[in-house]
Amino acid sequence: MVKSWATSPETLGVDLHVDLGGAGLRSGLMDALREAVRSGRLTPGTRLPSSRSLAADLGIARNTVADAYAELVAEGWLTARQGSGTRVAQRAVARQDRGHTHRLPARRKPTYSLMAGSPDLASFPRAEWLKAARRALTDAPHEAFGFGDPRGRVELRTVLADYLARSRGVYASPDRIVVCSGFVHGLALMGRVLRARRVREVAVETYGLDFHWQLLTDAGLRTPALDLDELGTRAQELGTQRGVGAVLMTPAHQFPIGLPLLPDRRAAAVDWARAAGGLILEDDYDGEFRYDRQPVGALQGLDPEHVVYFGTASKSLAPGLRLGWMVLPESLVAEVAQAKGHGDACGALDQLTLAEFIRSGAYDRHVRRMRLRYRRRRDELVTALAEQVPHIGVTGLAAGLHVVLSLPPGLDERTVVQAANWRGLAIQGLGAFRHPDATSAQWGGLVVGYGTPSDSAWAGTLEVLLDVLSAVAG
Template sequence: MAEIEVNSGIDLHLDLAQDGSRRAALGAALRDAVTSGRLEPGTTLPSYRTLARDLSIARNTVAETYAELVSEGWLEARQGSGTRVAHRARAVTSTTAIPRPEIRPRYDLRPGRPDPGGFPRSVWLAASKRAVNGAPTEAFGPGDPHGRIELRRALADYLARTRGVQVDPRRIVVCSGFSQAADILTQLRATGPFALESYGLPYHRMVFEKAGATSPVDIDENGCCTDKLELADARTLVLTPSHQFPTGSPLHPARRTEAIRWAREHDGLIVEDDYDGEFRYDRTPVGAMQSLDPDRVLYIGSASKSLSPGIRVGWMVVPEHLLDAILAVKGVREATVGVIDQLTLADMIASGAYDRHVRAMRLKYRRRRDMLVDALEERAPHIGTMGISAGLQAVLTLPEDTEDAVLARAGEVGIALEGLAWFRHPNTRDDIGDGVLAGFAAPSDNSYAAAVDALVGVLASTDPNRRRG
């Protein structure tokens, strides 16, 4: 048995068994520390990086162990509070998880969340009334898995005009959003591996992992390092080229070209997630990658950010050779996207109401972003920013080994944030450092100034010069 002293805010004594895997040994040691009472409920655990360094094990081993213990109910994470020992109502066993109610934060600054108060209710209702009154009777029969032709025609015009997508309505397939589109693709290309950016949304990664392995590809300030695709041994590449999530970097033109070359030479498919493509502030709009090769790029978009996550309407622009197979997977009728929502969105796009709404929200979000950036420059100038020229969130770069502390402190004052580590692929060696993602779209107009003030107060406390002073 190896006895290790871990010092990262708390003194934690762990006995790690020498036989078996490091992950199993760490999990057993942490469970024992909880059940014995040595780790009290609410105790904040060391960060992935700190614990991995002190135990001389891989950071991914710590991350995977924490995730496993969260799923079992031993630990609790997210909501801006770091990773802590769960507040347990009873003793936890390895098969018993504790259900916990969702805690509503005082200030919700989690990324990727639009302003719910910005949903255009009156415009939506008017469009819905027009659409329903004008729809043919057959529209209210069993849903077409292809999607309503009214919406596909409107989307074809809109995407060509605003995103440079090359498409005719026949190659648009309506879906409920990225997750459904990804699930359909995994049924077509079930062998994997799927090449994913080394940082991205975990629940998107989980969809692909159900069908096969995922292989991370490094990212940097120019987006995904597509020159490293040969190392991924994949035939499907998933990208966020317009606005890489979470870092916000657009994919460099040379790397777009390299990705297309890879797809052509390896009979590959590029899945383009047009994340936040409509919300750009300071840079020339970046066109869709699909226009470079419509036969090698499958484009996915949705109304979840522009309108509301509650409007479950998305779309795929499908290469010709995949169209029949995708429709076959969807089945004989549409099971997820309501016809009235499709008709209403089609009316909004065709009437110009959708464009007007997007422009209004773009202006609002830009003002909010500017307020956050100005406050950081004034009160926390040591905090860097990334990805602020587009999207609904900013990456705030932090001093080394402060990410967990910032999340914990933010949770104490009622701020919900996400740390960069949450989005890191568990199998990557790529590490872009400590940081948090601050969403500036979701808070109400009345609470946003207070949210910024509270956040900047937390970040200002990480200034090393301030601590020394």
């Protein structure tokens, strides 16, 4: 019987799934390869197994495979070069969408981006990360390749406890930390735990990210809005919101408005949590990046038993690492660990690499280097705005990777966003972050994520922004 999978361990070829059909082996193989290329399953440039390897895997004669390859090369389906092997030819073959009779037009990708929420991905410290990964892999114990503790690798939890205590004023011990695959994962876990504890409402700030609110809604929780004013989040109003069992906040640098939570309001939030037996969910999304002020410590340090602290490597390194952490009240650790279980995407080797990256000092060096780079960009942005469009205000300057631009009266933010999109610039207005149930007066403006572009793209991106603002608000 002819096999359909190329998997023989006795040869050094790559695996290739082939369904042979037809009257003969050669014609069946050719038909199968043509269909794989035509459908897009084998994309241009894909290297195929050698004729010897494929023949051994399929249990057919090598000459049969060689003849099929040669004919498909002659037809233009494949290419063959000495030293490069046999590959799928560079032909314009579109992948077929089964069950659809037409294709949607491709969405145009912006040329420039000032979207908030992302660091400069081109500045990821590849060489230092690779060194840390090699050391971590060399030193990894055998049990690291098993399922392990659902709280995460103890090596990472240990260095995180020291780092967070030192840099963010967090009261942490390794036993209180649960590693997750980012803030969204951690918030989803907390939503399930809160619902199981019979919490019905989690207050959220008037401005924030709608998909964070949706995560809580998906867990069966209501998300009433907590108003902001010119001084920041009105934490003192928590006591008036009956039924609220927790609150989601960004105390160090409100997202996206950019204001820190004032000391009296920090105290009001903690007082409410103690009196009501509630929880504060603290999203410290960019706490490492501060410029013109002393760092605002984590709210968690005021009451570790009533604050759940969330941190991630998304802004300091890259969101693609999918690494975050939660520092929990002691009473919550077991529940969160049970909710997490073993079915998450926190790879042990990535955790060990981050642990080594922090332990070696590479993380601190990278953060300091990026802090200087982002501050330089922020200063260039503020100077350019003052020179070319001085009637546009800038707030949220002291920390983070974005600022908020206030627009002149009568100029709708949607007009500016649309004009920017026509120029190939992706940018967002404040309205995109406003809670649908907010009752306070709506703030208008643009959220400018100056941390997003690469160094090579920064000058051009800034120029386009200034051109757009000069045209619509000049």
